[in-house]
Amino acid sequence: MSFVAAQILNGIATGMLYALMGLGLSLITGILNIPNFAHGALFAVGAYLLASAANEIGNFWIALVVAPLGVALLGLAIEYVGIRRLYAVGHDYQLLFTFGLALILSESIILIWGPVGYSYLPPPILRGGLDLGFTFYPKYRLFVMVMAGLLVLVTWLFLEKTRYGAIMRAGIENKEMVSLLGIDIHKLFTVAFALGAYLAGIAGALTVPIRGVNPGMGVDMLGIAFVVVALGGLGNLLGAIAAGLIIGVAQALVAAYWTEASTVVIYAVMAAVLLVRPQGLFGIR
Amino acid sequence: MAILETKKLTKAFGALTAVNDVSLAVEAGTLHSIIGPNGAGKTTLFNLLTGTFPPSSGRILYDGRDITGTPASRIAHLGLARSYQRTTVFPAFSLLDNVWTAAFATGNSWSGLMWRRTDRYPEVTERARQALSDVGLSSKSNQLAREISHGEHRQLELAIALAAAPRVLLLDEPAAGLSPDETRKMVALVRALKGRYTIVLIEHKMDIIMSVSDRISVMHFGSLIAEGTPEEIQKNPEVRRAYLGGVAA
Amino acid sequence: MKRPFILILVSIFLLPLVVRPAIASEIWIFAIFGLGLNLLLGYTGLLSFGQSTFFGSAAYVAGWLLKFYGINAFLALGIGVGVGAASAALVGYLCVQRSGLYFIMLTFALNQLFYFTAYQWTSVTGGEDGMPGIPRPVLLGIDFKDPLVYYAFVSVLFLISLYAMKRIVESPLGKILQAIRENEIRAEAVGYNVPRFKLLAFIIGGAFSGLAGVLYAMLFGIVPLEAISFVFSGNVVFATLIGGSGSLYGPVIGSFVFIWLSESVSTLWARWPLLLGMAFVIVVLFLRGGIVEAWSRFWLWRSSKQKN
Numbered sequence: 001m002s003f004v005a006a007q008i009l010n011g012i013a014t015g016m017l018y019a020l021m022g023l024g025l026s027l028i029t030g031i032l033n034i035p036n037f038a039h040g041a042l043f044a045v046g047a048y049l050l051a052s053a054a055n056e057i058g059n060f061w062i063a064l065v066v067a068p069l070g071v072a073l074l075g076l077a078i079e080y081v082g083i084r085r086l087y088a089v090g091h092d093y094q095l096l097f098t099f100g101l102a103l104i105l106s107e108s109i110i111l112i113w114g115p116v117g118y119s120y121l122p123p124p125i126l127r128g129g130l131d132l133g134f135t136f137y138p139k140y141r142l143f144v145m146v147m148a149g150l151l152v153l154v155t156w157l158f159l160e161k162t163r164y165g166a167i168m169r170a171g172i173e174n175k176e177m178v179s180l181l182g183i184d185i186h187k188l189f190t191v192a193f194a195l196g197a198y199l200a201g202i203a204g205a206l207t208v209p210i211r212g213v214n215p216g217m218g219v220d221m222l223g224i225a226f227v228v229v230a231l232g233g234l235g236n237l238l239g240a241i242a243a244g245l246i247i248g249v250a251q252a253l254v255a256a257y258w259t260e261a262s263t264v265v266i267y268a269v270m271a272a273v274l275l276v277r278p279q280g281l282f283g284i285r
Numbered sequence: 286m287a288i289l290e291t292k293k294l295t296k297a298f299g300a301l302t303a304v305n306d307v308s309l310a311v312e313a314g315t316l317h318s319i320i321g322p323n324g325a326g327k328t329t330l331f332n333l334l335t336g337t338f339p340p341s342s343g344r345i346l347y348d349g350r351d352i353t354g355t356p357a358s359r360i361a362h363l364g365l366a367r368s369y370q371r372t373t374v375f376p377a378f379s380l381l382d383n384v385w386t387a388a389f390a391t392g393n394s395w396s397g398l399m400w401r402r403t404d405r406y407p408e409v410t411e412r413a414r415q416a417l418s419d420v421g422l423s424s425k426s427n428q429l430a431r432e433i434s435h436g437e438h439r440q441l442e443l444a445i446a447l448a449a450a451p452r453v454l455l456l457d458e459p460a461a462g463l464s465p466d467e468t469r470k471m472v473a474l475v476r477a478l479k480g481r482y483t484i485v486l487i488e489h490k491m492d493i494i495m496s497v498s499d500r501i502s503v504m505h506f507g508s509l510i511a512e513g514t515p516e517e518i519q520k521n522p523e524v525r526r527a528y529l530g531g532v533a534a
Numbered sequence: 535m536k537r538p539f540i541l542i543l544v545s546i547f548l549l550p551l552v553v554r555p556a557i558a559s560e561i562w563i564f565a566i567f568g569l570g571l572n573l574l575l576g577y578t579g580l581l582s583f584g585q586s587t588f589f590g591s592a593a594y595v596a597g598w599l600l601k602f603y604g605i606n607a608f609l610a611l612g613i614g615v616g617v618g619a620a621s622a623a624l625v626g627y628l629c630v631q632r633s634g635l636y637f638i639m640l641t642f643a644l645n646q647l648f649y650f651t652a653y654q655w656t657s658v659t660g661g662e663d664g665m666p667g668i669p670r671p672v673l674l675g676i677d678f679k680d681p682l683v684y685y686a687f688v689s690v691l692f693l694i695s696l697y698a699m700k701r702i703v704e705s706p707l708g709k710i711l712q713a714i715r716e717n718e719i720r721a722e723a724v725g726y727n728v729p730r731f732k733l734l735a736f737i738i739g740g741a742f743s744g745l746a747g748v749l750y751a752m753l754f755g756i757v758p759l760e761a762i763s764f765v766f767s768g769n770v771v772f773a774t775l776i777g778g779s780g781s782l783y784g785p786v787i788g789s790f791v792f793i794w795l796s797e798s799v800s801t802l803w804a805r806w807p808l809l810l811g812m813a814f815v816i817v818v819l820f821l822r823g824g825i826v827e828a829w830s831r832f833w834l835w836r837s838s839k840q841k842n
Contacts, residue, residue, distance in 0.1 A: 029635055029639075033635070034635075035581075035635050035638045035639065037583075037642075082815065082819065085819065086818065089818075089822060091581050091634070091635065091638060092575065092581050092771070092775060092779065093775070093818045093822055094818075095581060095583065095638065095771070096771065096772060096775060096814045096817065096818050097814065097815055097818040097819070099768050099811075099814060100810075100811040100812070100813070100814025100815040100818065101811065101815065102811070103807045103808065103810055103811030103814065104808060104811035104812060104815070106807075107805050107807050107808035107811065108808070110805065111805060111808070219764065222642075223642060223643050223646035226639035226640070226642055226643045227643050229636075229639060230632070230636055230639050230640055230643060234635070234636075260654040261654065263650045263653075263654070264647065264650045264651050264654060267643055267644065267646050267647030267650065268647060270643060270647075271628060271644065271647060274628045274631075274640075275628070278628070278631035278632070279631070279632070335723065337723075356727070357722045357723055358722050358723075358725055358726055358727040358728065359725075359727075360723075360725075361723065361724055361725030362725050366724075367723060369720075373717055373719060373720045373723075374717065374720065375712075375713050375716035375717050375720065375721075376716055376717070377712070377716055378712070378713070378716060382709065385709070386709055386710065386713045386721075386724060387724040387725070389706050389709070389710075390710075390724045390725030390726055391724075391725055395706070397705065397706070398705065398706050398707050399701075399702055399705050399706075399707045399738075400701055400702070400705050401705055401706070402701075402704050402705065403704065403705065403706055403708075403709055406706070445720070445724065448724075449724060449725065
């Protein structure tokens with residue numbers, strides 16, 4: 001029993017990270033109306049930046065602040081230099097561009113950090129476990145749950161309670177209206193991309209003490225982010241959380257009994273949900 | 286006999302009821318106009334009739350058959366064809382290909398669908414050419430749709446509907462955005478089609494409506510407020526009130 | 535209309551003189567793969583980023599049967615076409631109900647489903663090591679082990695595929711798919727069940743991919759894991775776009791350029807994907823429209839120079 005409970009907790013922790021990924025992707029995709037195939041690579045860059053920064057500085061916490069900001073800056077540059085020029089072209093070229101970026105980023109990771117991954121320990125204060133009564137559970141994973149929850153909450157507050165957030169939501173619904181309001185849509189796009197990149201970056205950074213780093217982590221996460229968005233709907237915060245948790249928990253439970261299927265199950269769950277509900281969990285096109 | 290009928294047709298989008306309890310009967314062979322100020326629900330009514338979305342409640346009868354909820358792609362095969370208020374054609378196609386595509390859809394047979402060359406369907410091509418000639422675009426049949434003028438787009442819009450060889454034509458503001466001269470031509474065209482088809486016409490321009498219609502239904506805020514011959518409608522006080530300060534007079 | 539065909543015929547005869555027969559075969563195999571994608575991408579306006587699902591599935595199934603049951607080559611190709619079409623029907627059924635960016639993401643996600651299945655199911659697929667030992671059969675007394683004989687076989691199948699695709703895009707179906715690309719709402723309104731036609735395009739595209747997949751497996755004697763991965767899906771999109779998705783011959787030209795370049799460069803440097811990524815970015819930023827368009831722009835430019 002406690003084993004299953006622990007697996008469910010594991011699923012919630014990874015599910016929250018999936019939700020963060022999906023949320024960031026959903027902002028970028030929804031507002032900029034582009035397929036962002038570089039989202040997984042941004043996740044991987046976030047992870048590697050954290051590992052490097054933490055090793056260089058010797059402090060996990062500073063690295064946790066710096067690494068996602070680095071990814072956000074990278075996102076800013078990508079939007080400003082490249083994607084900005086591609087709003088008028090078809091999705092095919094946008095896809096090729098972001099896919100090309102993903103290749104460049106993941107190959108650069110191999111060139112800089114080498115083809116072999118490595119693991120990284122959580123900061124001393126978060127090592128070991130906590131007795132939750134029904135199970136003994138790693139502190140770091142509890143921390144990830146809280147952090148990811150907080151980030152989702154802050155993103156929600158930003159989108160729902162601030163003026164700029166309201167504009168962003170409007171941007172997902174109706175871009176013409178936003179430009180009619182006299183808002184600089186290009187700036188909005190840049191901010192949205194940077195914010196989405198930040199969320200991918202911090203999801204990557206938070207993953208490192210659990211899974212370590214390896215060059216393939218970006219692509220794996222890209223597919224998962226797509227699943228979250230396909231199930232949860234673009235710009236749908238609750239949808240992203242629900243989808244993230246569903247696949248996270250499903251994955252953790254299956255992994256406990258049939259390790260080989262732990263990745264396949266994510267996509268199988270998606271396919272099963274879409275068979276029953278072709279428009280996703282909340283029926284949004 | 287009514288060829289097209291709605292019974293208590295209602296469509297609500299959230300809190301907004303775009304079409305409210307509309308019961309309408311279009312007699313075969315007539316030209317039946319639907320007028321009303323902007324936002325009265327006329328286009329929504331067309332979207333319901335052509336299966337773009339299902340109604341919230343109520344029924345649609347075509348030729349005595351209940352066709353409520355029939356998807357858009359089936360409607361054309363039943364003999365109902367529509368034109369759009371905002372031009373929606375196939376821009377990269379030649380004018381002939383535009384109407385050909387519509388003519389093929391409702392053709393007798395789809396045999397050779399994946400294999401036979403499109404120029405080996407003489408009856409479909411003939412019907413397509415006829416539709417173009419009916420609207421006066423024969424001379425431009427090889428031009429691309431994205432290269433013709435707005436007025437010609439409106440004609441093409443109509444030709445695509447005609448190519449389906451329908452029994453009922455639903456025309457959504459065929460004269461939208463046309464110059465007075467082009468409008469005159471369009472009116473002549475609609476008048477020429479009258480009698481050959483049952484026509485349901487949405488139009489803003491009162492002079493057109495009054496001169497071509499057999500019957501007129503007036504919509505206001507989603508509801509039907511009056512119905513009658515052009516003379517009756519002109520005299521109706523409620524209609525006058527709805528239009529006072531409205532779009533047209 | 536005739537000129538591209540003559541050019542292709544000439545290329546088929548000259549190519550083995552310039553490159554190794556294996557690469558020459560790969561070019562035409564990839565062109566078949568590209569033809570299938572382009573029915574979706576260029577004609578229907580559906581950007582599928584999961585074509586390797588059908589390519590790889592067909593290669594694994596036919597490869598398995600060739601390896602363990604020694605089935606004949608035509609049967610293997612037929613099975614490959616069938617498996618490609620069937621897997622495309624499954625994937626397409628889920629994807630065509632969504633549109634735009636959702637559609638693209640779904641094709642990728644379902645590609646991942648098949649990829650990870652192949653990756654983990656090592657007892658059948660060999661996982662990361664691939665499925666080796668796929669024989670090139672002897673057929674009607676002809677031994678396909680000779681690379682040139684196999685090249686001839688591939689060339690004939692490519693020409694048949696090209697002819698079949700030409701017939702399809704010039705048929706009413708081709709017109710309807712293009713109508714869906716041009717204006718989905720109007721296509722629906724004039725009487726076409728759009729999702730069903732999209733699904734049909736998927737199935738046909740899948741059949742072409744399946745044929746290409748089996749030919750690929752027989753060419754190299756192995757089904758590598760990449761054959762069902764996003765890498766192949768991306769490559770075929772890229773090849774088609776650089777060739778130009780607007781025409782029937784675009785993917786053929788694209789695959790010619792792409793395979794030739796990648797086979798020459800990838801052997802030189804292990805970090806070849808980095809260059810590929812840069813190529814994607816450069817093409818998108820500076821060479822949109824593909825080779826066909828760049829070529830015609832070049833001719834326009836030249837003829838305007840000559841006039842001056």
